[in-house]
Amino acid sequence: MSDMNEQWRLITRPDGEARADHFEVQDSEKPTPGDNEVLVRNIYLFIPPSMRLWMNEKESYFPAQQLGEVMMGITLGVVEESNSPDLEVGTYVNGMGGWQNWFVSQPEQLQPVSPHPDIPLETYRTVLDVQGLTAYQGITEICKPEAGKTLVVTAAAGCVGSLACQIGKIMGAKVIGIAGSAEKCKWLTSECGIDAAIDYKSENISERLDALVPEGIDMIYENVGGTIMDSLLDRINDHARIALCGLISSYNGGGVQSTASLNQIVIKTARLEGFLVRDYMHEYEKVIPILQDWVLSDKLKYKVEVVEGGISATIGAMSNIFHGRNKGVQLVKF
Ligand SMILES: NC(=O)c1ccc[n+]([C@@H]2O[C@H](COP(=O)([O-])OP(=O)(O)OC[C@H]3O[C@@H](n4cnc5c(N)ncnc54)[C@H](OP(=O)(O)O)[C@@H]3O)[C@@H](O)[C@H]2O)c1
Missing domain, CATH: 3.40.50.720 (NAD(P)-binding Rossmann-like Domain)
Known part of the structure; x- marks a missing residue:
């Protein structure tokens, strides 16, 4: 991966399915973390069906995506640089990293992930999340x-x-x-x-x-x-x-x-x-270990489909969901 930060910005609102021409792709400088900030490299972008609703002018459960801004996105990444004692380099983190390769964040806006050795990392941005x-x-x-x-x-x-x-x-x-x-x-x-x-x-x-x-x-x-x-x-x-x-x-x-x-x-x-x-996030720490135990004991089956191709594969992954072509929950790999 080059050091340029590929960013996808929503420039027009879809009427129907989202297409690549609703976005402008920009190569920006890799951002630099300030005091008490960390630099995160995105590994996976999760594709929830409701991401399509965020693109509408009317707000959904998130404020509406602003035109011209990097598209919001639910991501799993890794801390590459840290100016914070709270997050070490190499820590996996869940966050709202958006449709871009890197982003800078304060540690409190990120959720550290400690994957169990027998469970693939991508499970922690889907089933165990x-x-x-x-x-x-x-x-x-x-x-x-x-x-x-x-x-x-x-x-x-x-x-x-x-x-x-x-x-x-x-x-x-x-x-x-x-x-x-x-x-x-x-x-x-x-x-x-x-x-x-x-x-x-x-x-x-x-x-x-x-x-x-x-x-x-x-x-x-x-x-x-x-x-x-x-x-x-x-x-x-x-x-x-x-x-x-x-x-x-x-x-x-x-x-x-x-x-x-x-x-x-x-x-x-x-x-x-x-x-x-979001009204049940206070239950997260209690429920995710229950689900993890069920995954480990094979009581819960699931399918995660990792879509290769970087951010440009996102539009196809969204389309897969709405046409039922997906063979599991869609995660785009950066
Ligand atoms: N309330 C909340 O907080 C919350 C949180 C997360 C998700 N959700 C909602 O949960 C639902 C499922 O999300 P998910 O993450 O499980 O999605 P997912 O894994 O991406 O699966 C979506 C599936 O929906 C089916 N589908 C798509 N369009 C359809 C249509 N027009 N009619 C019937 N089935 C259709 C497709 O399968 P088929 O091949 O079977 O058509 C598709 O594979 C969505 O409505 C999502 O918005 C709500």
């Missing part, structure tokens, strides 16, 4: 599985969804996943151990749900929205609990939610709760 916490908290705090009750998870082969499925199963629920290919469904049933999976691209969701959950649905872990969510709400039981984690079908501007199906929430006196993982 906010995605894992999101799955755990949505399941345990909102869905609250009970043995024998039925849980349906959408985007079930994605990072959050597959973990939500497996945590639901560990907690005794009957778990049905909905995912976008026969291969993903097979992975969910044969590797992740859930009870059944529906391929929403080639199967009739309503017919499959009628066959698989004639008893009705007690819990939904919802990542998708639109017509898939409508089919699920039409089948909820009294006092169902729905964790509204995300609505990926609408992130590029599409997706239609029927308001009629929302009436089910009323007539079934169900509880629909939207949530953000």
Whole structure:
């Protein structure tokens, strides 16, 4: 890698999917840390679906990305220079390093990572990080599985969804996943151990749900929205609990939610709760070791797909997610 800092700046807001021409690429000088600052070299850029929402003018759960500024990004990097007694050179750190090779930060804005020797480093910016916490908290705090009750998870082969499925199963629920290919469904049933999976691209969701959950649905872990969510709400039981984690079908501007199906929430006196993982960050230190133990004991399966090619591979990685071409959670390698 040269000492020039490749930086991608958002210059126009996407209408639909993000493309390379929405960005300007600049080679800047590698930054120099000041007093009590560190220089971090980015190793991985994590590609969450919601990164597309940050590009909109309207703020999401982050303030809107400013045009002309380096694109925000969730990164895992390594400290290359340190002017702080709190962070040694060589420490791996999670941070908001953005779409660039290096960035300067104060130590308190970074989270040191100490990977277990048997777990790949990239797991600590995906499964054993906010995605894992999101799955755990949505399941345990909102869905609250009970043995024998039925849980349906959408985007079930994605990072959050597959973990939500497996945590639901560990907690005794009957778990049905909905995912976008026969291969993903097979992975969910044969590797992740859930009870059944529906391929929403080639199967009739309503017919499959009628066959698989004639008893009705007690819990939904919802990542998708639109017509898939409508089919699920039409089948909820009294006092169902729905964790509204995300609505990926609408992130590029599409997706239609029927308001009629929302009436089910009323007539079934169900509880629909939207949530953000940031409200559960105080649980991080407690939950991540639990998930790490499950990973080490093979109770939690996951797939991370490291995309080579540097920052310019990011646009393709985002597109993969929205078309279900990803074979695991996407991390771009710098
Ligand atoms: N509330 C929070 O704090 C929080 C935190 C993290 C993530 N999330 C949300 O959790 C959800 C999953 O995120 P993730 O990180 O697990 O994503 P991921 O691993 O990248 O997986 C996303 C999957 O969603 C599916 N998908 C994409 N577009 C779809 C559509 N139009 N209809 C149905 N399925 C579609 C695709 O799989 P298929 O092949 O199955 O289509 C894709 O692989 C997202 O909604 C995200 O915003 C929320």
